[in-house]
Amino acid sequence: xxxxxxxxxxLLGLISxxxxxxxQPQECDVNFLKLDALLIxxxxxxxxxxxxVYGPNNGVIDHERSTDLLGIAFFSDLFPTNLGSSETVYRxxxxxxxxxxxxxxxxxxxxxxFPNDWAFISEKADESYIACEDGVSVDFPKCYWIARYxxxxxxFRSWLIPDRMTLEDMESIVREIDQKAGExxxxxx
Numbered sequence: 001x002x003x004x005x006x007x008x009x010x011l012l013g014l015i016s017x018x019x020x021x022x023x024q025p026q027e028c029d030v031n032f033l034k035l036d037a038l039l040i041x042x043x044x045x046x047x048x049x050x051x052x053v054y055g056p057n058n059g060v061i062d063h064e065r066s067t068d069l070l071g072i073a074f075f076s077d078l079f080p081t082n083l084g085s086s087e088t089v090y091r092x093x094x095x096x097x098x099x100x101x102x103x104x105x106x107x108x109x110x111x112x113x114f115p116n117d118w119a120f121i122s123e124k125a126d127e128s129y130i131a132c133e134d135g136v137s138v139d140f141p142k143c144y145w146i147a148r149y150x151x152x153x154x155x156f157r158s159w160l161i162p163d164r165m166t167l168e169d170m171e172s173i174v175r176e177i178d179q180k181a182g183e184x185x186x187x188x189x
Contacts, residue, residue, distance in 0.1 A: 028095060028151035036056050038070075038180055040173060041053075046172075050076055053073070055070075066091065078163075083159040085165060087155070092151045115131075124149065124182030127148045129144075129146045130143065130174075135159070140161055149185045150185060156177060
């Protein structure tokens, strides 16, 4: 009887150990990665002579999501102070933190629709999302692409300004971002 109880307690302890290890956050060692290596440049933007660049910086973007972030913004000559394009890279210490942020961002920016002409689906990202919504006071849409690569969340937003940025241009930029992320962010750190 005592042996059965010992075996039962041993099994219960093992099950508890396994369950507790499963619920521990998966930490990432992402400090080796320089976030600016994941940012695009003015050369990635169509008609680069028609755009100006602001950044890279981390002073004016969403610190509520992460304090470890970097972003860059581009403004066209048609709208030099607004209606631009931007890329932001957020780094988290755990996969769970990045998953929560991806979920938040895709829900927050999820009011739009999947663009019919969008063909790119990342094979490198753990999760990705694209949506476009009509502009309120302008005649062109704004699109959001968000992807998670382990503990890194990258988003690219752009107004599809006629003669400056098309959906095809945005898809080309996103492909370049995804290519960089796939090369620089190893699986499972």
